[in-house]
Amino acid sequence: MGTAFMGYVLPFGQMSFWGATVITNLLSPFPSLIEWLCGGHYVYNPTLKRFFVFHFLFPFLLCGFVILHIFNLHFLSSNNPLRNSTNNKIPFLPFIISKEFYGNILILYLYLLQTHFGFSSFSHPDNALEACGVLTPLHIVPEWYFLCQYAMLKAVPNKNAGFIILFTSIFTFFYFMRSVSM
Numbered sequence: 017m018g019t020a021f022m023g024y025v026l027p028f029g030q031m032s033f034w035g036a037t038v039i040t041n042l043l044s045p046f047p048s049l050i051e052w053l054c055g056g057h058y059v060y061n062p063t064l065k066r067f068f069v070f071h072f073l074f075p076f077l078l079c080g081f082v083i084l085h086i087f088n089l090h091f092l093s094s095n096n097p098l099r100n101s102t103n104n105k106i107p108f109l110p111f112i113i114s115k116e117f118y119g120n121i122l123i124l125y126l127y128l129l130q131t132h133f134g135f136s137s138f139s140h141p142d143n144a145l146e147a148c149g150v151l152t153p154l155h156i157v158p159e160w161y162f163l164c165q166y167a168m169l170k171a172v173p174n175k176n177a178g179f180i181i182l183f184t185s186i187f188t189f190f191y192f193m194r195s196v197s198m
Contacts, residue, residue, distance in 0.1 A: 017165070017186075019078075022071035024159060028064055029143035034156045036063065042169075042179045058149070 025036040036059045043049045055062025090108050106112065142153050158166045165182055172178040 017162075019071055019074040020161065022067040022074070024162075025059075025067050026064065026071065027143065028147045030145040030147055030151070030153055031140045031143040031156065031158075033059060033147035033149070034153060035158055036067070038156065042175060045176055 021035075021039065025032045040050055040054055040059060040063075043053065051057065053063070053066065054060075055066060139159065140157065168182045168185060169175075169178040172181055
């Protein structure tokens with residue numbers, strides 16, 4: 017979510033500017049964090065540079081964690097808490113990797129289709145306007161992929177409580193995802 021949000025801010029259109037302003041102001045209980053992230057008290061040029069650096073580095077960090085996960089799980093050994101031992105195991109190297117390879121080729125194809133033919137009709141028309149801190153849009157609405165999180169923030173009148181609910185929902189999702197897989 018963080019990488020997607022920082023990439024959304026980079027065009028610095030009207031909607032992305034106000035989206036960045038709203039989200040960075042959620043960090044107002046930690047004023048030094050806002051100044052560190054934005055390079056000042058509000059969103060402007062140093063914020064874009066920092067978001068660009070974070071948007072560039074976060075996928076590499078994520079890739080590093082995935083490589084560490086694969087190394088620890090598949091090469092060092094995985095844990096089997098139920099002690100089920102069966103002989104019908106599927107080898108990781110030829111079968112699972114080939115399935116992942118074809119899935120990643122499909123995702124790469126869709127990505128290239130998006131980047132070269134740019135379906136910009138999916139984005140908000142106000143984001144095509146240059147960012148201006150004086151002109152506030154009538155309705156600040158996030159992109160469709162952030163609507164669920166936006167609804168959680170707007171459901172609670174207190175800004176800090178909405179932020180806590182947003183992070184609690186994410187960690188609850190991870191909890192249920194882990195308990196279903198066991």
